[in-house]
Amino acid sequence: MVRDFHIAKSDADIGYYAGFVGSSFMFGRFLTSVAWGTLADKYGRRPVMFAGVISVIIFNTLFGFSSNFWMALVSRFLLGSFNGMLGPVKAYASEICSEEHQALGVAVVGTTWGLGLIVGPALGGYLAQPAIKYPKLFDNTVFAQFPYLLPSLCTSGFAIVALVTTFGLPETLHRHDKIKTSYSEKDIPSKASVEVRIDDEVEKGFAVDDTERLPSEGSQTQQKSLWRSWPLFGSILVYCIWSLHDMAYTEIFSLWAVSPKKHGGLSFTSSDVGNVLSVSGFSMLVFQLLLFPPLTNFLGPIYLTRLSSILSIPLLAAYSYMSRLENLSLWTAVLSASVLKNVLSVTILTGSFLLINNSVTQDQRGAANGLSMSIVSLFKAIGPAAGGSLFAWAQTRTNAAILPGDEIVFFFLNLVALLTVLVTFEPFLPRSTDKPKTNMPNIVQRSTSLDRHH
Secondary structure, three states: OHHHHOOOOOHHHHHHHHHHHHHHHHHHHHHHHHHHHHHHHHHOHHHHHHHHHHHHHHHHHHHHOOOOHHHHHHHHHHHHHHOOOHHHHHHHHHHOOOHHHHHHHHHHHHHHHHHHHHHHHHHHHHHOOHHHHOHHHHOOOHHHHOOOHHHHHHHHHHHHHHHHHHOOOOOOOOOOEEEEEOOOOOOOOOOOOEEEEEOOOOOEEEEEOOOOOOHHHOOHHHHHHHHOOHHHHHHHHHHHHHHHHHHHHHHHHHHHHHOOHHHOOOOOOHHHHHHHHHHHHHHHHHHHHHOHHHHHHHHOHHHHHHHHHHHHHHHHHHHOOHHHOOHHHHHHHHHHHHHHHHHHHHHHHHHHHHHHHHOOOHHHHHHHHHHHHHHHHHHHHHHHHHHHHHHHHHHHHOOOOOOOOHHHHHHHHHHHHHHHHHOOOOOOOOHHHHOOOOOHHHHHHHHHHHHHHO
């Protein structure tokens, strides 16, 4: 698409401009994720989901109509800015399930990423430039003038289905009914009245006006405690470091696989790389739905995240030796390693989702996930650029005495993986994040307060 905009002076510059288009989405998300998360805590998860899905329909379609580089850049930036639903969706996924099924709920979010790895590239590959690929159907149509509109419209079509589906979703941030009861001055102080909050699913809780506030009101004290929460920032640290690793690995894998064997690569075609990614993506779907929930319930998210990070280190160290293999042995090794690497990676990412949700109470989950999405967007923007630059530098030192060629690439990836392992230990990651927090102690406090005033 960038090539067809004719903004790059040479083919070597195409990746430079394409990187700006990709980063514009992340930059927009970085600026607004905290605000969307705060809105989700104040008004509910569903309104933010509605806004996010509608933004996909509008700005993704505009992206398909882009006639120049700057229009594409701005439409992607606006999509990132208005699409703040991922954080609230992560909170929603853990809230819609009971505690023993939270791992499955959050795993579904990770599963959709694996599904996107399969469906997304296929949409772009088969539907872009339809007037050239399928002239009998699309010649002399709007798709000839806008060659990248068709895959964008298909994505917007998925978003329309999602929008309709969202109407049937229950809200997990409950709006409690309030029953006010007045008492005489003999019973309680003159300015106080008692509010009884009735929760259909959990418990009856009590609060006293002018002395205590409900969690759903999102007081300034709660917001300040979010910024002072070390368990939250410890969980976000795990998420950010591994996201940096994962984005760099994703960028490096394709470059490494298609590079010549004499430079330490695999001499794969782009179709070969697509086949490997499709197989690993499908395996990730199966693992997320069937194996991740029971493993999380058995080991806990902290230990499972730590173990997956440790196992990824020897696996990555073996990558640089695969160029010595041929034919069936090469394909067996690459497919096995790619499947295992993607399973470990999605385990760490989904585990970090659980840790973030567990580090705060329900009334703060929207803001907490919005904050994590804002911070991680910077790391995800850095990852591909850093990975590509590292790989290019490695190609200039194929004859080095220490860690020649691609060996230095996987060495640096392993350093980031080792850093991920370290931050899963205390004091970086408190053990309290292994289990979800609850608002119940506050409710007990309020009940005691009511008895005192009564």
